[in-house]
Amino acid sequence: MNYTFQFGVLAEYGPYLAGGLWHAWWTSFPSIILTTVLGVVLAAMHLTRSILLRGAAVVFVDLFRTLPVVVLLIWIHYVMPILTGISSSPTTSSIIALSLNGAALACEAFRGGLAAIPPTQTQAAQSLGFSRWQVFRYVTLPQAFFATLPSLTNVHITVIKNVTVTVLIAVPEVMFRAQELTIQFFRPLEFYTGAAILYVALIWGYAVFMRSLEKLQKWQPI
């Protein structure tokens, strides 16, 4: 190996590289919110009596969890404008792609959590006069939420990791900047190691935050 480390370049360009985190966060954060909300909606659709809604949810989940994120992203950013005439910014395209993929995963996570709630809970709520929607809203979903948190955290982490593929459509996040700097200074090791550290820090911080949410559960299952 005849590579001379020059981590000094990071002292100079590190702040620019780290600035990519801002873009990474503002791409992943809206995606995480959309992923979660859509995931709950899809899980609820799975539980309705309407065949149409159930079918739509099944198709959605199967489609977006099988479509590779890169294909989905390129398709939304470059093919959608051809079909619809509407083009969106790289960040918006990325949020759409990451949310569609994430929602399919989140739906399955919520469905797992909901399945773990004993059917007697639903019976008790129904016997009080709750409608199917109210049973979901007030009884099963709040209980499933905490059971789902660990797997939901994994889904969110996947969404954040997927931000790195937005380099393909030039969202100026960390990977994009690492690539840019490498081309300019021929220092791949320094800049990509920097990118790795920054993403690990972001995702680790997020995981710690999600774990702290678990402490909000003041009750225990019986």
Next chain:
Amino acid sequence: MSAPDPFVRVHGVTKTYGAGPVLNGLSLDLAHGEVLVLCGPSGCGKSTLLRCINGLETIEGGSITVGGVRVDGADAATLQQIRLATGFVFQNFNLFPHMTALENITIAPMKIRNVSKRQAEEQGRALLAQVGMPDKAASFPFQLSGGQRQRVAIARALAMQPSLMLFDEPTSALDPEMREEVLQVIQRVHHEHGMTMIVVTHEIGFAKSVASRAMLLDAGRIVEEAPARQFFTEPREERTRKFLRAIVNE
């Protein structure tokens, strides 16, 4: 003058799960204010019957009416009306574990009857006092004993001011010391509200003092039906005598 229509009428009801019938052409009538005790060996269909009366199961044959309203085949809105008028107390309490005792009681009045939070909580606290737990409003179910959980479950059902209460073995998951406190609450509820009740229980002492009628169910049919005192002291059927001997020896 003809007799008034029964409050609960179960007529020729058949219910099947896969293999054989669980309820086999079962009929019973219950007048307003009556307390019916239902006994029978495990698996004879007691819980299934209660669930059918509450519209939680669909039936294949016969008909069920509560307060003159047809339960089987009812649409969602009618079913909700029937369930609002019926309180169901389960063997395993089925409290909502993520809500405090008070929230368990107030959630249905607030969300279904649109009662204000203040009013619902006032009523909830009164009900908790009525079941002897005025100091447990803020406790979660996991922090309560079995007997306390069941008393909260009874208060939760009462909060909707039902005219019919269905109890499915309300004390059989409890230690003997806790049974008495729950049975007393049920007894008090009957005396104070004169509520119509169907109670699945093998507590003979309780049944004799509260029930107007008792019934033995076996293999989805009624084996014997009699005034409670007579049922427990001088049953006609050999099957009933055998069953009563078995539960006394338990």
